[in-house]
Amino acid sequence: MSVNGKKPKFAMYWAASCGGCEIAVLNTHEKILDVDANFEVVFWPVAMDAKYKDVEAMEDGEITLCLFNGGMRNDENEHIARLLRRKSKILVAFGSCACEGCIPGLANFSSIQDIVDTAFTTISTDNPANIRPQVSFAAPEGEIHIPTLNPVLKTLDQVVDVDYYMPGCPPESPQIAAVIDLVIKVLKGEAELPPKGSTIGAGNSTVCDECPRKRNEKLIKAFKRIQDIAPADPDLCLLEQGIPCNGPATRSGCVARCPQAGAQCIGCYGPAEGVVDYGARLISAFASVIDSDKPEEIDQILDGLVDPAGQFYRFNLAGSLLRASKAAQMSGNR
Amino acid sequence: MQHISIDPITRLEGHGKIEIFLDSKGNVANSYFQIPELRGFERFCVGRPVEEMPLLTNRICGVCPEAHHMAAAKAADAVYHVDPPRTAKLLRELLYSAFYCTDHTTHFYALGGPDFVMGPTAPVAERNILGVIHKVGLEIGGKVIQMRKYGHTVIEMIGGRKVHPCTSIPGGITKGITEEQRKEIEEMGRWAVEFAQFSLDIFNQIVLGNKEYVDLILGDVYTHRTYYIGTVDEKDKVNFYDGKVSVVSPSGKRLGKYAAAEYTDWIAEHVEPWTYLKFPYLKKIGWKGFVDGEDSGVYMATPLSRLNAADGMATPKAQAEYEKFYSTLGGKPVHQRLATHWARLIELLYAAERWVELVTDPEVTSPNIHTKPTEKPTEGVGIVEAPRGTLTHHYWTDERGVVTRANLIVGTTNNYAPIQMSTNKAATSLIKDGNINEGLLNMVEMAFRAYDPCFGCATHSLPGQMPLEITVHNADGEVVDVLKQYVE
Numbered sequence: 156m157s158v159n160g161k162k163p164k165f166a167m168y169w170a171a172s173c174g175g176c177e178i179a180v181l182n183t184h185e186k187i188l189d190v191d192a193n194f195e196v197v198f199w200p201v202a203m204d205a206k207y208k209d210v211e212a213m214e215d216g217e218i219t220l221c222l223f224n225g226g227m228r229n230d231e232n233e234h235i236a237r238l239l240r241r242k243s244k245i246l247v248a249f250g251s252c253a254c255e256g257c258i259p260g261l262a263n264f265s266s267i268q269d270i271v272d273t274a275f276t277t278i279s280t281d282n283p284a285n286i287r288p289q290v291s292f293a294a295p296e297g298e299i300h301i302p303t304l305n306p307v308l309k310t311l312d313q314v315v316d317v318d319y320y321m322p323g324c325p326p327e328s329p330q331i332a333a334v335i336d337l338v339i340k341v342l343k344g345e346a347e348l349p350p351k352g353s354t355i356g357a358g359n360s361t362v363c364d365e366c367p368r369k370r371n372e373k374l375i376k377a378f379k380r381i382q383d384i385a386p387a388d389p390d391l392c393l394l395e396q397g398i399p400c401n402g403p404a405t406r407s408g409c410v411a412r413c414p415q416a417g418a419q420c421i422g423c424y425g426p427a428e429g430v431v432d433y434g435a436r437l438i439s440a441f442a443s444v445i446d447s448d449k450p451e452e453i454d455q456i457l458d459g460l461v462d463p464a465g466q467f468y469r470f471n472l473a474g475s476l477l478r479a480s481k482a483a484q485m486s487g488n489r
Numbered sequence: 490m491q492h493i494s495i496d497p498i499t500r501l502e503g504h505g506k507i508e509i510f511l512d513s514k515g516n517v518a519n520s521y522f523q524i525p526e527l528r529g530f531e532r533f534c535v536g537r538p539v540e541e542m543p544l545l546t547n548r549i550c551g552v553c554p555e556a557h558h559m560a561a562a563k564a565a566d567a568v569y570h571v572d573p574p575r576t577a578k579l580l581r582e583l584l585y586s587a588f589y590c591t592d593h594t595t596h597f598y599a600l601g602g603p604d605f606v607m608g609p610t611a612p613v614a615e616r617n618i619l620g621v622i623h624k625v626g627l628e629i630g631g632k633v634i635q636m637r638k639y640g641h642t643v644i645e646m647i648g649g650r651k652v653h654p655c656t657s658i659p660g661g662i663t664k665g666i667t668e669e670q671r672k673e674i675e676e677m678g679r680w681a682v683e684f685a686q687f688s689l690d691i692f693n694q695i696v697l698g699n700k701e702y703v704d705l706i707l708g709d710v711y712t713h714r715t716y717y718i719g720t721v722d723e724k725d726k727v728n729f730y731d732g733k734v735s736v737v738s739p740s741g742k743r744l745g746k747y748a749a750a751e752y753t754d755w756i757a758e759h760v761e762p763w764t765y766l767k768f769p770y771l772k773k774i775g776w777k778g779f780v781d782g783e784d785s786g787v788y789m790a791t792p793l794s795r796l797n798a799a800d801g802m803a804t805p806k807a808q809a810e811y812e813k814f815y816s817t818l819g820g821k822p823v824h825q826r827l828a829t830h831w832a833r834l835i836e837l838l839y840a841a842e843r844w845v846e847l848v849t850d851p852e853v854t855s856p857n858i859h860t861k862p863t864e865k866p867t868e869g870v871g872i873v874e875a876p877r878g879t880l881t882h883h884y885w886t887d888e889r890g891v892v893t894r895a896n897l898i899v900g901t902t903n904n905y906a907p908i909q910m911s912t913n914k915a916a917t918s919l920i921k922d923g924n925i926n927e928g929l930l931n932m933v934e935m936a937f938r939a940y941d942p943c944f945g946c947a948t949h950s951l952p953g954q955m956p957l958e959i960t961v962h963n964a965d966g967e968v969v970d971v972l973k974q975y976v977e
Binding site for chain 2: 173174271289299416
């Protein structure tokens, strides 16, 4: 499996993310040892001494596999994304942030000024001079710098070319283990890589297809909030109980963990295979369970969804056709 | 003027960086610990239903999502003026205790502990978890993995998922546990107690048994006389999930205790233009800059702070260790930051004992896990102790329970001013008359590692270890020296 006696090189990197992807990889437990046995881990800040300068010194394409998590929140995130793209043969957008923006992508509903203003005017903020962080600050002793925030949060493939997508917030550990196995087999010549651009480490259907809850094709007269019916019937479809569950539009791969725990799917595995617009698919799924043909009543039932924008684009706003609100997009044209 | 830039090699990851300026004599004039990122949760939580806060704010930090999940759930309870049934609270705190065991274990064995177990002067290549395994014995590696596995197993059983739990909702929890699960959790908890005792034994042998290490802990470089805060129960014992936040002065006097809803009477956040993160301080004392003492509102919120702010531990074995801690270190409060590592292990033991206590409660398997909210939602605050400090979530909602405003003061943020002060002091102590001590990197790193800073939380960027690179600039900005650690 080695090439010229050398093991293939592995890297994992985090941009604007929460660290949960790293924890999910560590939670594969013994698989980490497989990675160690089959790869030379050259760059992985959470697990080993980071050697950023070594990466810069590498030949282009020298890293065989790079798992990249996190979104593009500032100019530094983009810089390292470009660097790792250049140095990596296979670049995987790893986890929801890199694939589709994830929760931090909800920032794209607001302008960047609004986001910074909010943070620096909260109830506990003592800011009489109305200070905002400055990218370049002339301290009495000299000038110091912090990165520039992007007007909108971008996904990895909005900045660099991506070979594969691995969804999930975070990707489930058994799925990660399976992908590691696959790549090792490919390196041994025992398997082939899927076509470029494929989604890996996930299913090809929806969360509903994996969900053990029973569906009776029952229609609903109202959307309900989880706290109003909890604990939900443990055996029945949550959507049929009126809970706005994102299962019908969301890609399978998680074994319906949240619905199994009595909580609705919130869509962290992103759009199901073939779904171009996640929100549109979910709207049609919700519409199909509404028990009414009277427009007024339908409107009233839909009013039960208290946050349609968040409901339909919770994890995938940055990667969706919308990408961002007009206010957010305009904030780049200061 | 000379300019030294201490950058995590991961500066492009948004970890934080330190800029040090020297005066004309080559002594430290000032330093700046900068946080380079902001994700804006306080803005984009607005417009979302409050029951989603425990799910969305999870994503602030994948290392301690459990803390955000709990603080947000408690705030959502408060928004609806609903008190969850006792079983729901038992289950939430049980999950939380298991999480603490996992998190404190990771820190002691992989992040902070190696400095001690291997010795602060050990080669960098050995000051890591593998070095610890090598020195203490191979079986320790297996135990650490086992502890992490057990912790995550409980988190998944109660929280639905190993990372980013999903079961806490306004009024309680979505799912209970069966008797079979209870037994399994109890067995793991009893093992965790043994593991915690074993960890304290290691600390005793290797650290307390070595005069050099004890001197290092007690040394002035790592000492700051600040205020301390931490949550206590009704008997003023440390609690991670619920209680009032106790505030003690540098001389150990209790200034008072505040309930979650009263936090704005006590805490305010100072702003500096050179960083994306704010500096919390005690409002009653006031912001006096990055200075120690009774007159400065700077406070710390860490395992050491929690011990200082409380009267003891609520479980017997941890209480015995608590007493030993203060008798060894010369009474309360302990100001030496490096003692935080020891305090963390005492908390590990408490969390494990508490885990057993909660899982053996006769009501823990009761099906009564949720109280339906009936009152009009308004405003609420939830506080828990995150491993890295007191975590405050505050939400205002409209009459439908949709968030109209949010305020978050997260674990590590509490310690931003003390971290800035500790790194500044370490730099000042080591850079004299233009001589930049080669030990600076390690000493500065140890200064902030004691806080277990998780900038995933604080800045909504990333957690973990912070490799450093120090670049020394002369008065003209030319690079005259580069010191590296974790770089080559």
